[in-house]
Amino acid sequence: MTAPEKSKARAGRQTAVSLPARAWVSWGAAALTYVIAIFNRGSLGVAGPMATDRFGVGATALSSFAAVQLAVFAATQVPVGLLVDRHGPRTMLTTSLAVMAAGQTMVASSHSFALVLTGRALLGCGDAMVMISVLRLIASWFPAARTPVLAQVTVVVGTAGGLAAAPPLSAALRAFGWEPVFFSVALITACMTAGVWLTVRNTPDGHAPSAVRGPSPESLRTALSEAWRQPTTAVGLWLMFTVHFPVQVFVLLWGYPFLTQGQGVSAATASYLIAVPLVVTMVLGPVFGVISGRRPQWRLPLVLAITGATTVTWAVVLLWPGTHAPLALLFLLTVVLGLGNPAAVFGLDIARSGSPSHRIGAASGIANIGGYTAALLAMMLIGAALDHGQGAATTPDLMDFRVAMATQITLQVVGVSLLWRSRSRLRK
Secondary structure, three states: OOHHHHHHHHHHHHHHHHOHHHHHHHHHHHHHHHHHHHHHHHOOOOOHHHHHHHHOOOHHHHHHHHHHHHHHHHHOHHHHHHHHHHHOHHHHHHHHHHHHHHHHHHHHHOOOHHHHHHHHHHHHHHHHOHHHHHHHHHHHHOOHHHHHHHHHHHHHHHHHHHHHOOHHHHHHHHHHOHHHHHHHHHHHHHHHHHHHHHHOOOOOOOOOOHHHHOOOOOOHHHHHHHHHHOHHHHHHHHHHHHHOHHHHHHHHHHHHHHHHHHOOOOHHHHHHHHHHHHHHHHHHHHHHHHHHHHOHHHHHHHHHHHHHHHHHHHHHHHOOOOOOOOHHHHHHHHHHHHOHHHHHHHHHHHHHHOOOHHHHHHHHHHHHHHHHHHHHHHHHHHHHHHHHHHOOOOOOOHHHHHHHHHOHHHHHHHHHHHHHHHHHHHHO
């Protein structure tokens, strides 16, 4: 264990003894914020066909709704990480809720493609502030040995938001329509800001992290460059790039159209299949957290195994003879995709483990860029392939989806190559 980790562990043990209730209250409010962020992030996943009708757009334009959200999310990870280190999780979590509420209000009220695109960008900006803030808060309140498990538990708790954005949101949209549902989401998000501000404390003394209050805090440029110099940061980034994007692409945008339009699955069944990866995350997240904390040498082999299983399962589904793959095989695909969520947190654990406490936010932000950049690229590739394949047809057919979804394999090959290269540099 490095000296910074030992220091965090000692501080965490003292905190756990003196203020356990406050620690758990702060984490609970932060985790609830993550639930809301995941719900907002996934709210377009089952609304894709409705959005196509509402705005009169094609596959490429539809993918841009999710792509711009992920682009803003990825682009703001490093600035957000630096700001969390300087201003603390409380301020950032409160700001994130306000920004997401504003973005969802624009999505709910507008019929303009450009304004909805702006609203999705605001959702990506607010969402970007949440997980890094939660990780920073965990590092300030809890022992270092508990942080991998608590990070996974946070993902598990947040997955409840993803589950609510699948079958329940799909049913609500069919029953009440676009505007009432999304206005309600915006209102709930806005109401959470006061609760987070009143309950979250950055550290046991209630102030921002100690690095902020020092007489000569390092510049943002220095913090960023030093965080990137840590070889663990690059390993974390490419790990997330490789293993995280397939499940994001499926749950956030293209899984629902692929199942309903490409595989002939009913809307209700498709919404439940979209929820399967989230259930897998909830079940296995704590297990992956224990593995990361107690058997860190298992992390990379697990990621490579999951990546291989994802590629093979997609290949079987896309090459299945006949018109549609059987429902059991589609269910297996969603289970395998679900493994990518808890495995991606390994990247944050690795990036955090090689960084001193005052640079945890910067290192986490850099690593977190990987998964969402890959998801952005994959979504745009799939959308472009679908538009090119369907031509003048109003909806893509099975062959269009087979070609389009296969473009993900290219990104996985690139990710594995870069991950292996960064791992070799870390060993040296």
